[in-house]
Amino acid sequence: RDELFFTSNRLRRTDGSQYVVVSAFQLTKGTTRNLGLTESIPMANGAFRLANGNLVVTMQGDKAKPAGLAEYNPVSGAVKFLTTGFAGYQFNSPNDVVQANDSSIWFTDPQYGFEQGFRPKPTIGNWVWRLQPETGIQRLLIDGFSKPNGIAFSRDQKYVYVTDSGYIAGNGATNSVLPRTIYRFRLTESSEGIFAGERIVFCVVTKGIPDGLKVDDFGRVWTGTGAGLEVFANDGTPLAVIPVPGGVSNFALAPDGGAYVMGETKLYRLDL
Numbered sequence: 713r714d715e716l717f718f719t720s721n722r723l724r725r726t727d728g729s730q731y732v733v734v735s736a737f738q739l740t741k742g743t744t745r746n747l748g749l750t751e752s753i754p755m756a757n758g759a760f761r762l763a764n765g766n767l768v769v770t771m772q773g774d775k776a777k778p779a780g781l782a783e784y785n786p787v788s789g790a791v792k793f794l795t796t797g798f799a800g801y802q803f804n805s806p807n808d809v810v811q812a813n814d815s816s817i818w819f820t821d822p823q824y825g826f827e828q829g830f831r832p833k834p835t836i837g838n839w840v841w842r843l844q845p846e847t848g849i850q851r852l853l854i855d856g857f858s859k860p861n862g863i864a865f866s867r868d869q870k871y872v873y874v875t876d877s878g879y880i881a882g883n884g885a886t887n888s889v890l891p892r893t894i895y896r897f898r899l900t901e902s903s904e905g906i907f908a909g910e911r912i913v914f915c916v917v918t919k920g921i922p923d924g925l926k927v928d929d930f931g932r933v934w935t936g937t938g939a940g941l942e943v944f945a946n947d948g949t950p951l952a953v954i955p956v957p958g959g960v961s962n963f964a965l966a967p968d969g970g971a972y973v974m975g976e977t978k979l980y981r982l983d984l
Contacts (some may be wrong), residue, residue, distance in 0.1 A: 713737045715788060715963060717747075717767055717970050718979070719756045722828065725750030730830045732756050735977065752791045753782045755830060758808035758819075758862075758924070758962065766819055768794065772805035772825045775832055779803040781819060781843065795843055795850055801835045808862050808924065808962075813869055814836070816906075817843045818853065820860035820874065827882025838854075838876055842906070854897060854908050858890045862925030862935060862962075866946070872897050872908055873933060877921035889947075892921045894935060894944075915948040924962030924974070934971075941973065941982070956980060 716737040724729045734749040734756050749756060755772035762768050766785050772795075773779030780796035780803055794817070797803055805825025811817050822838050825831030840854040840863065849984045854860075858878020865872050874897070878890035894917075898910040899942020927933055931946040940956035941963065967973050972978040 715786075716979075717759055717761075717786075717878070718962075718974060719759070719769075720829075721961075721976065722755070730755065730828070734769070747784075747789075748816050749784065749791065755779075755805070755825065755972065756782075757806065759808050760811055760817075762811055762817075763815060768809050768811065769804035769821055770809050772807070772831065773803070774825075774830045779805055779821075779825065779831065781806060781809065781817065794845055795848075798836070798850060798852075799839075802832070803841075804834050804836065807860070810863050810865060812865060814906075815932060817845060818863055818872065819843070820863050822857070822859040822861060822877070824859065824882045829882075836957065840908075840950050853906075854911075856911070861921070862923055864925040864927050864933070866927055867929065867931055872899060873914060873925055873927065875922035875925050875935060877923060880921050892917055894922050894925070894933065913948075914952065915944050918950075918953060920959055923960070924964050926963065928965055934963070934965070936974070938960055941971070954982065 713749050716944050720733040732755050734747045737744045745932035750923040753771050754774050754777045757770045759769045766783050769782045771782045778796040781794040804821045804823045807820045809819040823834045838857045842853045843850040857876050861877040862875040876893050879892035894914040895910040896912050898969040900907045922935040924936040933944045938959040939953050941954040943952040963971050963973045969984045971982040
C-alpha cells in the first residue's frame with residue numbers, strides 16, 4: 713500500500729481524558745490521514761503487519777474499555793479483538809507486538825497505563841505474552857521485568873529481544889537502579905511447547921530508555937532512545953548512535969535500508 717502506519721503520543725481532551733490518534737502516512741504523496749480508530753482501538757500503541765496483510769495493534773485500553781490486541785484490516789477498515797485479558801484478569805497496557813513465523817503473536821504488557829492515569833490498578837505483572845490466534849490459546853512466556861517495552865525476533869528466530877524501560881516511570885520520574893536495557897532470550901521448541909530461556913543482558917543504551925526495537929537483515933539490533941537511534945551488532949557491541957532531536961520513541965526500517973523515525977513531535981526519514 714506504500715503507507716506507513718503510526719500512532720500518536722498521548723493527547724488530552726478538554727475534559728482531561730486521554731486519547732490517541734492512529735494515522736497512515738502515504739509515502740509517495742507525503743500526505744497523512746486519520747484512520748478514525750481512536751474509539752475502536754482505545755489508546756493504540758505498537759503495531760505489526762501480520763502475514764495476512766492486516767495489522768495487529770496493541771490496545772492499551774482505558775478505565776472503561778479493556779486492554780489487549782486488536783486486528784485492523786487496512787482495506788475494509790474492520791477491527792476485531794484478538795484478546796482482551798487472561799483468565800478473568802485484565803491486561804495492563806500492551807505496548808509492542810510482533811508475529812513469529814509460526815503465526816503466534818508475542819506482546820509486551822507493562823503497567824505504564826496505570827502510572828499515566830488512564831488504566832485501573834494492575835492485577836497482573838509486567839510480562840511478555842504469546843497468543844496463538846488460530847486457537848485463542850495464550851500464555852505468559854517471560855516475566856522478571858520492570859517495564860517490558862519493545863520486542864523483536866532475530867532474523868533466524870532463534871532469539872527474542874525485549875527492551876526493559878523501567879528506568880523511566882509513567883510519570884517521567886527516573887530511577888537509576890532500574891533497567892534501561894535490552895535483554896536477549898533463546899527460544900527452544902519442544903514437545904511441551906515453546907520456551908524462552910537463557911536470559912542475557914544484550915546491551916544498555918546511552919541515554920534515556922530503549923523503546924521501539926527492530927532487527928535488520930544483517931542481524932543488527934536497532935532501538936529508539938533519548939539519544940536518537942542506537943544500533944548494536946548481534947553480539948551487543950555498540951555500532952552507532954544516530955542523533956535525533958528530542959529522542960526516538962519508535963521507527964520502521966524501510967526496504968531500501970533507510971528508516972522512518974518517530975520523533976516525539978515529528979516524523980523523520982533516515983537515508984543510509
